[in-house]
Amino acid sequence: MPKVLEQSGVVLQKPLDARTYLLRLNAAQIAEQVVPGQFVHIKLTMPGEALLRHPFGVAAVDKTQGTIDIIYRVAGEFTRALAKLTPCDRLSILGPLGRGFDLAAPGRTLLVGGGTGLAPLLFLVSRLGAEKTDVLMGARTKEELFWQKLFRPFVQHIFITTDDGSLGTHGTVMALLPSLLTQGYQRVYVCGPSPMMKAVANACEAQDVACQVSLERYMACGMGACLSCTCQGREKRLKVCTDGPAFWSKEVSEW
Amino acid sequence: MVNSLLAVTIAGLHLKTPLIAASGTFGFGVEFADLVNLNQVGAICVKGLSLTPCAGNKGQRVVSTPSGILNAIGLENPGCTYFLEHILPQLRTYQVPVIVNIYGHSVEEYAAVAQALDVEGIDALEINISCPNVKQGGLAFGTDPHMATSVVQAVKKNTHKPVITKLSPNVTDIVSLARAVEDAGSDALSLINTLLGMKIDVRARKPVLGNIVGGLSGPAIRPVAVRMVYQVAQQVHIPIIGMGGIATAQDALEFMLAGASAIAVGTANLYQPDTLCTLTQDLQDYCAREQISCLQEIVGQALPQGKKSMPYFSRNNYDKK
Structure with a gap:
């Protein structure tokens, strides 16, 4: 699956809440190939912008239209610039990059996500069967949980925790997870x-449930060359950009 | 592609083009095979190798800065043995000269790495005496002419390959370092490594990089690099590989006019991975436009009269030794 560089145009920029946006981009070759858990590496082409590309997990694809969606929260210089883009603005996309999630016969599945970590899980859930998939979402407040609408068509149950107790269970996802894990899930995917x-x-290992994680690190090349994003694995050094970002939890020892 | 238009011989190495992939920015080359025709690259200088594997620095290792990046990888690498067994055979399937960047924590370790890599399939060694990101070794060897001399001599004694020495810009007088390593027997110079820098996260009120300080590279440092090539080219007789923020053919030409016989693309590989392809085409177009039959003609043309860079005219020196 060769990676490609595409000159891409903005198709849609849509606010999802006060700080989170969905950006739809023309990238036909990437849309054709990308699998859940992989990412694209985006470079802004306006002068004076950040030199390095920034990685974004793909949140959705439309092969017919040749588009990909990313969902991002405005948090720094790069995402502030990204939020200013309007339809027809251009940027450069490198992808698809990295190893995606393991999709082989996951059985009954629980997705666990927090914040924009839910974005790659959204792409994943569109490829799993709704009848055997649930999602556990963690947020700071109920305002962040526009994600419910996005996940609703693809899952059976949505479990929610908020840090302030404004919706669902009060606390983090760990307030609900241990009890959920006793309910026969065969696979957990977590990103956050x-x-x-x-x-x-750790909770999954204690219950002997196979768990896939999606790591995030500052990275430069995104292709396994610069070693900016490496971390210690249980058996070897891991390159988050090419060995991952999706890993079995048991491969990882440095979070 | 054999193209005499762009070809150059440096320290006995025959390069199809003067465009080299700079160490640390191009991995082991094979990572870029989807996007760059490796057979058309002048040479690949692979990620710096030490005798044994190295895990590198903790924490954040890279950050964008105005027109540049700061990195503090800390020379993470899988070690010589792994490279020879698992990576070099893959790289050797391409028709491209392989330069191996080496570093050690002592003169003895530099010598041992050079010896371990004195094998078929490697075309030259580049000595890293200029990395700002490791506490021992690296930069210390690159800022003291006596220590630099010891390292170059030790490496030369332990290899049959051409030796290129990569100098640090973090010195008061780069010319004295350049002369020292030339006298010690270095066959060529790489100019320049990164400039020591740092960035502070104002909100967190602490340094961004896990290593606190890092190496600044990218277009931000290009004028510094051009100046150093220009100064050194007037004072040494060995060829210079110029580098520091090269992203376009114009940038490459600047370095060649300042006296660099070849140039290396570094940081640009990280944000625009097909840069080497674009530059190859653009340099060919430049030659056609300017009616130049051999790009080496322009090397050193910006130097003061009477101080034209020697390397092009003495490029057979290596063969004579």
């Missing part, structure tokens, strides 16, 4: 902040 993924992975 590192402490959350570590806690979920």
